Amino acid sequence: MRVSRRKKKFQKPGSMDLCITIKGVSFLLQSGLGVLGNLSVLMAYAHIAYVESYLQPVDKILAHLAFSNLVQLLTRSVPQTVVIFGLRNLLDDPSCKMVVYTHRIHRALSICLTCMLSVVQALTLTPSAGPHLTKLKSRLSQLVVPTFVGLWLLNMTVCIAAPLFSIAPRNGTVPPFTLNLGFCHVKFPNNLSYVAVGAAFSTRDFAFVAIMLVSSSYILIFLHKHRRQVRSIRRTQQGTSMEMRAAKSVIMLVVLYSVFFGIDNVIWIYMLTVAQVPATVVDMRAFFSACYATFSPMLMISTNKKIKTRMVCAAGEQSAEDSEKPKR
Template sequence: MDLCTIIKGVSFLLQTGLGVLGNTAVLMAYVHVAFVEACMQPVDRILAHLAFSNLLQLLTRGVPQTMFIFGLHKLLDDWGCKVVIYAYRLSRGLSVCITGMLSFFQALTIAPSAGPHITKLKSHLSQLVVPIFVGLWVLNLMTSVTSLMFATAPQNSSVAAFTLNLGFCHVNFGDNLSYVSNGTIQTTRDFAFVAIMLLSSGYILILLQKHHKQVRSIRRAQQGTPMEIRAAKSVVMLVVLYTMFFGIDNAIWLYMLTVAQVPGMVADLRVFFTSCYAMLSPFLMISTNKKIKERMVCAAREQSSEESTEKPNTK
């Protein structure tokens, strides 16, 4: 195993391990919140769903990718590839859609109640979460269905034209029309939700600027509590993080659409940068979200107290 392969394998291993750990911690914190609070806030439910989609993304792509790099080549058969690639594309699509949903909900939460329509919409936010979740799942189940048709286990022969070589699996589109059509559908969906992110985040930044200049007048106008303002800043940071890796991801993807055979290294780079958001976002949530941080601190204190009480008994 050469040095380049070792570096690539260790990079994917660290990315997957840290991402799984971080997203699991966020999910466990929100499970505790769900038991303690009678009704979770819409933004909390969206963040929990985002952590779940990021966790699924890392498990269905980071784990097999790491195993393949370290020499386990015959991991999946045809149906295994179909299921794993389908789950990966579903979770990746959910990640961008839910981040867009998160930024829109947060912008609406801190928006001033300037009219009856805004006030009514804000009062129904908690009822809108589940229907929108269902709609996003249906959308991504449909846009990811090509994986069930075209994903196959790697063959001993050379890679055919218009095939995405993922290493542990191949996605053979067969012709240029299917290849470009699939890429266009995925890219259109992604750009639409990134546009929602940027517009919502731009509006949030405008409100934050006004909040910075006129804190007292904004509080009187009920344009958001200090907790909502902190949550808004956290959402903006998540959007900036996603947009940065989204730009790198789609630059590579546009290149992949222009060639008949995509080199394995190019596909690996795209997967790595795509998964960076899934790996880094939970740590951003932990560092900026008071609810998550409090649950993790409480868990650490309970474990420390249990260890201190057990020590005298072992002597």
């Protein structure tokens, strides 16, 4: 007890203020960039759908991914930022249940949709070697929406424990087997439920990551073989250039997700091994788990020609409207 008192006595308040400021600014930048980027992708695809009245399967998945990333940021990074800057009692018990449940669903959808994206791209690139594969490839556009519904139902079921254990923060210490999210607590009744829920989430995540990595490895092998085959056939190379660019974009998204998924799960596994998780560890996991939602729209914009063209056209139309306004 004497040691802890001595530490408190000589603790510099300025260092704590600096840490809180750095943490708050980091979450604020992450939230702002992520929300702006995902909104830009959604608006670009909304205009493409309006003009062309049809979206390719990959475009539908990317639009849904941007929406899930946006909701993920709004239900985790934004409240986390507000709490860091000192606003307490942000949510009551029902609000916590709704926000935590919504975040868990969309966080899960983010990994599922990235996995779906890599599988669809692998099927698109695969040569039609039989009637079954040919039929499957021809029905890809029809299967996208039913797959979305299936993923929603799956994740709503897996994440059902989140609202059951979510409560608003109470005054005093955080009890054992509780995830302190800052704006909400996820309080498990015992160690068994704490580990079981964590194991269920990890099993689902690792299963989709495994599928994602297998399909992405196939895409990489296909791209390598294709590059060697079409070096001297320019016409073939031009005919498949769009598919090649889309495949490379998917690979980059998978790599981006895998990096942040690895960091996120290392922290998550550590959290499952302790009864009371330090607040700093929770903040680190919240930050890294939201990094994919922040950086993926930037990658989509920089590598997807449709989105980039739409955004450039919108900027040009806006500047043209401004120049046509009569000057006073």
